[in-house]
Amino acid sequence: MRSLRFVSCLVLAACTVDADDRADEGPLDTGGIEQCVPGEQRACACPGGGPDGAQICEATGDRFGACFGCEGEGSEDHGGSSEGPVDPTIPDDDDDGDASSDGGTTADPPDPNDGIPDGPPQAVPPAPPPDAFAVIEQLAAERPDLLAASCVEMGGNNEFLYEAVRRLRMLDDRWGLNWKRGVIGDMSQDVVDYHYGEGVSEESTDVYIIDMIGGHCGDNPQAAWIDVTQATLDGGTVGMWTLAGQDL
Secondary structure, three states: OHHHHHHHHHHHHHHHHHHHHHHHHOOOOOOOOOOOOOOOEEEEOOOOOOOOEEEEEOOOOOOEOOOEOOOOOOHHHHOOOOOOOOOOOOOOHHHOOOOOOOOOOOOOOOOOOOOOOOOOOOOOOOOOOOOOHHHHHHHHHHOHHHHHOOOHHHOOOOHHHHHHHHHHHHHOOOEEEEEHHHOOOOEOOOEEEEEOOOOOOOOOOOEEEEEEEEOOOOOOOEEEEEEOHHHHHHOOOOOEEEOOOOOO
16 A cells, blocks of 8 residues: 555656646647637738738637738738638728718718808798898997998908908808909909809809998998899899908
8 A cells, every 4th residue: 555655656746747847848739729818819920921910819719810910911811701800900991981881982071172162051042141230230340440441442441341251151151252243353342142052152143142331432331231132133234252362
């Protein structure tokens, strides 16, 4: 009995020494099965050399999946093939924003420099034009000096006009200046236009024409809001929308 116990101790000691030696040498040979922690990720060599890719341990914990993320790979190598799991850190080629989920293309965002208004018109003839008298009235109260100096023929300037259009365009970018009778270069000093048509606003004649200064070039100019669209058409002429190269 004592000899049996002695042999058992020798065997146990030998096993302990052998296990320690193998721990120093590396993982045990599992017959081709590569033990790993499920979800563990490690670098892998891509074709041509260099650990530029990655692979993830399978859920079974017995192997790593296929190497993915190598430079120059097609979409199948970004995790979309059946060879390995999808890597969430690599964007899917189908998620590039060029197409919607139902196969249709997404609409391009509005271009602020294309000259086309951002939204639909507030009114289209025969409906009355938008009423923005409150904007002109407030500006006249804040800057009576600009209003008094709004007649260029009397040595004034267009600062009141430009500021009015700036404020109107903060509400709706369909507001602009007016070329008198559609003659490019001959700008009205007391009139603003509202583009109700489609497409580009610049040089459009689909406009409401609004006189916004009563008694202009007189002794006592006042804020006003007078629709002269029909009167202009009845006179056999038109208004033409413009920004006249101004940053408004």
